[in-house]
Amino acid sequence: MRASHGLSIGRVARSSGVHLETIRYYERIGLIPAPGRTEGGHRAYEPLALRRLAFVRRSRELGFSIEEIRALLGLAEPGHRACEDVRVVAEAHLKDVRAKIADLARLEAVLAETVGRCGTEGPAPSCPVLELLETADAKGRRDSKT
Amino acid sequence: MRASHGLSIGRVARSSGVHLETIRYYERIGLIPAPGRTEGGHRAYEPLALRRLAFVRRSRELGFSIEEIRALLGLAEPGHRACEDVRVVAEAHLKDVRAKIADLARLEAVLAETVGRCGTEGPAPSCPVLELLETADAKGRRDSKT
DNA sequence: CTGCAATCCGTAGCCGCTACGGGATCAAGA
DNA sequence: TCTTGATCCCGTAGCGGCTACGGATTGCAG
Numbered sequence: 001m002r003a004s005h006g007l008s009i010g011r012v013a014r015s016s017g018v019h020l021e022t023i024r025y026y027e028r029i030g031l032i033p034a035p036g037r038t039e040g041g042h043r044a045y046e047p048l049a050l051r052r053l054a055f056v057r058r059s060r061e062l063g064f065s066i067e068e069i070r071a072l073l074g075l076a077e078p079g080h081r082a083c084e085d086v087r088v089v090a091e092a093h094l095k096d097v098r099a100k101i102a103d104l105a106r107l108e109a110v111l112a113e114t115v116g117r118c119g120t121e122g123p124a125p126s127c128p129v130l131e132l133l134e135t136a137d138a139k140g141r142r143d144s145k146t
Numbered sequence: 147m148r149a150s151h152g153l154s155i156g157r158v159a160r161s162s163g164v165h166l167e168t169i170r171y172y173e174r175i176g177l178i179p180a181p182g183r184t185e186g187g188h189r190a191y192e193p194l195a196l197r198r199l200a201f202v203r204r205s206r207e208l209g210f211s212i213e214e215i216r217a218l219l220g221l222a223e224p225g226h227r228a229c230e231d232v233r234v235v236a237e238a239h240l241k242d243v244r245a246k247i248a249d250l251a252r253l254e255a256v257l258a259e260t261v262g263r264c265g266t267e268g269p270a271p272s273c274p275v276l277e278l279l280e281t282a283d284a285k286g287r288r289d290s291k292t
Numbered sequence: 293c294t295g296c297a298a299t300c301c302g303t304a305g306c307c308g309c310t311a312c313g314g315g316a317t318c319a320a321g322a
Numbered sequence: 323t324c325t326t327g328a329t330c331c332c333g334t335a336g337c338g339g340c341t342a343c344g345g346a347t348t349g350c351a352g
Contacts, residue, residue: 008349010298020299021341029339040348042299051280058279063253066339076276083273087264090275094257097250104247107209111240118233127229129236130222133204134197154318156329166330167310175308186317188330212308293352300347306340316331322324 006036006044016053023053031056031070064093152182152190162199169199177202177216210239 013020026032032052035045055076059069068089075086110132117128159166172178178198181191201222205215214235221232256278263274 008298009300019341022339024301025340038348040299042348055279058281060339062257062279063250072276072279076279083264083275086273086275087261090257090261090264094254094261097254097257101247101250101254104209104243104250108240108243108247111208111236111243115233115236115240118229118236127232129229129232130218133201133208133218133222135204154329155331165310168308170332171309184318186330188317206308295352296350298347298349301345303343305342307338309337311336312334314332316329318329319327321326 006038006046007049009043009045012045012050012053016050016057018053018057026053026056029066031066031073062093063097064089068093152184152192153195155189155191158191158196158199162196162203164199164203172199172202175212177212177219208239209243210235214239 009020009023012018013023016023018026023032027034032049035043035049038044052073055073056069059072064072071089072086075082075089114128114132155166155169158164159169162169164172169178173180178195181189181195184190198219201219202215205218210218217235218232221228221235260274260278
């Protein structure tokens with residue numbers, strides 16, 4: 001197999017924007033196919049590999065998990081581009097993202113309010129942040145008899 | 147050491163809301179002190195340990211890292227409750243939280259817009275999500291000569 | 293042909309847990 | 323007292339998604 005004139009992994013890394021070690025990692029976990037090799041054993045990629053890697057990188061940037069990307073790559077193959085299926089994956093991910101945002105927004109509100117009270121306290125010079133952390137809120141306490 | 151009438155780890159776990167294995171993990175990494183032991187080798191906690199664990203749990207819920215909590219625990223010790231130092235840690239964390247929210251909000255916008263276009267496309271039945279993922283955006287490409 | 297950059301590979305580490313498994317111990321009931 | 327069944331012991335490995343290390347090879351320009 002004439003893999004002699006393929007692209008080296010370093011080249012592919014630079015032009016796809018995916019770190020060299022990460023490319024080898026993706027290959028190891030089967031996210032991208034193993035490329036051909038030179039006689040000396042170095043990886044030699046076809047230009048197509050660049051597109052696949054760029055797809056993966058873009059998906060990671062958008063927060064898709066490796067497993068989601070595995071699914072998307074399958075769905076993206078020319079021939080059965082099932083937009084409907086793709087939408088399902090994307091919407092599930094969107095839901096996750098929104099949940100995370102909501103979580104963080106709650107934290108942000110609590111932290112901002114508390115930090116905001118620092119230094120502006122009246123007579124008692126106790127620390128609002130520490131008070132917050134020492135608050136034993138309801139959750140997780142179901143200690144009972146015995 | 148009369149550690150005989152201390153609280154068992156299971157009890158502490160239930161009433162602090164921290165999983166049993168997580169408590170052992172915290173002890174292993176030195177986040178909480180090792181408690182006394184019964185004759186048989188079981189951990190026997192003092193009531194004070196409950197407060198410390200609750201503090202840790204609350205901090206984790208608010209997204210502080212283990213190392214941040216280590217710092218906070220030091221600062222929370224009665225005697226030198228340096229509110230100013232605590233505020234520094236909390237503000238750094240707040241900044242992180244806000245950065246994450248901003249990141250996620252950007253993702254959310256892109257995903258929502260894209261998914262929203264699914265099915266409402268005109269003649270060409272291509273998939274907006276796939277098109278998004280196949281877009282090779284500027285970042286990360288600095289392939290040049292040679 | 294020489295010299296140095298690039299690549300090879302396997303392994304271990306990061307964070308914050310969680311799970312597993314086989315044995316020891318504890319506490320309550322009979 | 324004995325027995326049972328719940329609890330706890332400990333070490334180790336795994337999760338996701340990489341990143342880093344390091345010694346040996348290969349590639350390629352001068």
